[in-house]
Amino acid sequence: MPNAYRRFITLPYLAWAGVFIVLPILLIVYYSLTVEADGHLLLSLENYKRAFDPVYLTIFRRSASLSLSCTAICLLLGYPIAYILASREYAHKSFLLFLFLIPMWMNFLLRTYSWISILERNGLINTALRAIGLPTADLLFNNAAVLLGMVYNFLPFMILPICSVLKKREQSLIEAAQDLGANSRQVFTKLIFPLSVPGVVSGITMVFMPATSTFIISDLLGGAQNMLIGNLIEQQFLRVNDWHFGSAVSVILMLVFLASFGIFSAIDKDEGVGLLY
Amino acid sequence: MEEPLIRLVNICKSFDKAQVLKNINLDVRKNEFVTLLGPSGCGKSTLLRIIAGFERPTGGELLFHGKSIVGVPPYRRRINMVFQRYALFPHMDVAENIAFGLRLRKEDAGTIERRVEEMLRLVNLRGFNRREVKSLSGGQQQRVAIARALVTAPELLLLDEPLGALDARLRKDMQAELKNLQRTTGVTFLYVTHDQGEAMTMSDRVAVIRGGALMQVGGAEEVFNAPLNAFVAGFVGESNILRGEWRGEGLVRFGGTEFPCRAGDFQIGEEVDVMVRPEDVRLVDAARGMLAGTVKAAMFKGPHYEMLIETSAQLWKAHSTQLIEVESMAGLEISPGAIHVMKREEAR
Numbered sequence A: 001m002p003n004a005y006r007r008f009i010t011l012p013y014l015a016w017a018g019v020f021i022v023l024p025i026l027l028i029v030y031y032s033l034t035v036e037a038d039g040h041l042l043l044s045l046e047n048y049k050r051a052f053d054p055v056y057l058t059i060f061r062r063s064a065s066l067s068l069s070c071t072a073i074c075l076l077l078g079y080p081i082a083y084i085l086a087s088r089e090y091a092h093k094s095f096l097l098f099l100f101l102i103p104m105w106m107n108f109l110l111r112t113y114s115w116i117s118i119l120e121r122n123g124l125i126n127t128a129l130r131a132i133g134l135p136t137a138d139l140l141f142n143n144a145a146v147l148l149g150m151v152y153n154f155l156p157f158m159i160l161p162i163c164s165v166l167k168k169r170e171q172s173l174i175e176a177a178q179d180l181g182a183n184s185r186q187v188f189t190k191l192i193f194p195l196s197v198p199g200v201v202s203g204i205t206m207v208f209m210p211a212t213s214t215f216i217i218s219d220l221l222g223g224a225q226n227m228l229i230g231n232l233i234e235q236q237f238l239r240v241n242d243w244h245f246g247s248a249v250s251v252i253l254m255l256v257f258l259a260s261f262g263i264f265s266a267i268d269k270d271e272g273v274g275l276l277y
Numbered sequence B: 001m002e003e004p005l006i007r008l009v010n011i012c013k014s015f016d017k018a019q020v021l022k023n024i025n026l027d028v029r030k031n032e033f034v035t036l037l038g039p040s041g042c043g044k045s046t047l048l049r050i051i052a053g054f055e056r057p058t059g060g061e062l063l064f065h066g067k068s069i070v071g072v073p074p075y076r077r078r079i080n081m082v083f084q085r086y087a088l089f090p091h092m093d094v095a096e097n098i099a100f101g102l103r104l105r106k107e108d109a110g111t112i113e114r115r116v117e118e119m120l121r122l123v124n125l126r127g128f129n130r131r132e133v134k135s136l137s138g139g140q141q142q143r144v145a146i147a148r149a150l151v152t153a154p155e156l157l158l159l160d161e162p163l164g165a166l167d168a169r170l171r172k173d174m175q176a177e178l179k180n181l182q183r184t185t186g187v188t189f190l191y192v193t194h195d196q197g198e199a200m201t202m203s204d205r206v207a208v209i210r211g212g213a214l215m216q217v218g219g220a221e222e223v224f225n226a227p228l229n230a231f232v233a234g235f236v237g238e239s240n241i242l243r244g245e246w247r248g249e250g251l252v253r254f255g256g257t258e259f260p261c262r263a264g265d266f267q268i269g270e271e272v273d274v275m276v277r278p279e280d281v282r283l284v285d286a287a288r289g290m291l292a293g294t295v296k297a298a299m300f301k302g303p304h305y306e307m308l309i310e311t312s313a314q315l316w317k318a319h320s321t322q323l324i325e326v327e328s329m330a331g332l333e334i335s336p337g338a339i340h341v342m343k344r345e346e347a348r
Helices: A002-032 A046-051 A054-086 A094-105 A108-119 A124-131 A143-167 A171-179 A184-213 A216-222 A229-239 A243-267 B044-052 B094-104 B109-122 B138-150 B168-185 B196-202 B220-225 B230-235
Strands: A034-037 A040-043 B006-015 B018-028 B033-037 B059-064 B079-082 B156-160 B188-193 B205-210 B213-219 B240-246 B251-254 B257-260 B271-276 B282-284 B291-300 B305-310 B315-320 B329-333 B340-343
Touching (some): A094 A143, A108 A216, A143 A184, A171 A184, A216 A229, A229 A243, B018 B044, B018 B213, B044 B156, B094 B138, B168 B188, B213 B220, B230 B240, B230 B271, B251 B271, B291 B315
Parallel strands (some): B033 B188
Antiparallel strands (some): A034 A040, B006 B059, B205 B213, B271 B340
16 A cells, blocks of 8 residues: 555655656657658758757857866866865855855856846956056957856855865765875875766866856857857757757757766766766 | 883863863773772763873873873874774775774785784674675774774774773673783773773773762772772762771771771871771671661562661661661671771862
């Protein structure tokens, strides 16, 4: 009986998941595998073939290089910040962590727009440069600006999981390592870092995925000629109205994420990917 | 006399305003098993952490082979520690945990493998090499912790209530094993516990600590049979402690009666504390005893009954193999050798 009961109470969730998760995915897969001809839908791999056109491959490459760079920069910046925030002197001062979170409460668009006014031709930086008699620079509408926007927006997602893992470390483990002959560098490389890998892994996934699929950041800071995968999908669905090709690109992106999940869970067998998922 | 392995000279430690350790002086010789015994919060663990190097004493000197090690970081001391909650590294298996100290010393793979194997044999965990530490029982984890601390052949092993989290049966077994381990390895053990039975069973010498001060240091028998004051007497084993008065050579008065006792170094008329172990109180006919009282309670303890006998001045605890009816009268007899007279401590 309890088994039947348990099955019964999961029904609403199963229904919800079916309607809002499984069905949309199936629809997207269906769209990606069809083309429209004379008002009829025909099964075809045409959309996928098209995705490998050099024009789109360039977009994929730029997306991959930008999101990987963003992830790497976030890790290099975020780990030390998380380490400091989790250290004993700061662990009880949640105010500092708070400072890193406050920008996240502001609207995403607004946050990114503000960078325009900082970077644009007559923006904050160039005005300052001009005031002290230096030549101005084109700071907006290039890959660097997009990367800056990505790092700025996604850095907290790297800091938080690493910080929460580092905070849980036990002082006695560190003392045990010191006792057995580990100096501070060895305590870090042999104990603290290996124990924080689950946090690093979930930080990487939480930064890499939104960085790969973003379209607002590249739209606002990258300009029209610097398209990313996110922009491509947005364009196909909302402007060109080619849902079939847009779906195919989405499916490819999903497969890429799936593969990266697989790689990460292989690295981190114990904890499973995503402490925060 | 041989130079002690470690010598504590007037060690003091304060946290903020609170003084945790007061002028601790203690020598530990090579190959000794010394136990720091005291109630929780008496500062014994802090003392251990000072020796390990995790805390710095606020005053005093810590000599290792005659040289001060106060400023030496823990990783440069040839002193290892077994932690209360084991502190095994969760991301390593049993063999990796044990090998940790050797890897840091950049020993070659062959040596590491051989030493790990030796250690596993020593702590009876052969074949456990690749087991995850999380899958081990408390007793097994404790053995891994001990093996990990012994593998680098430290000169001094510090053990901070290592058996505290184990059940009573396992504790007994581990006590015997630890003692054995100490004999076979020849490593000096400095052991911390609040369990007087544990301290008695294993130690060559026991150091009783109270409120951050050393009360008495001596062999297990010495501390048990001749405690220096009422606190040590009460903490080490069960006892009847009475206020008494020294009446001259071999005579002490308590409970309204004068008793013959062993000679002692006291002034006539001096206020003293008198200790009698419950097993030394013989129960006889009410008419024949040195003291007479009413039996108030009798509890069966297995090997004996624990009786509470109320005399006019005091409630006595006595161990007896024979049950005497509650509320009946009994006589108490105490031989002179069983009466231990101690200096009266200042009222604390």
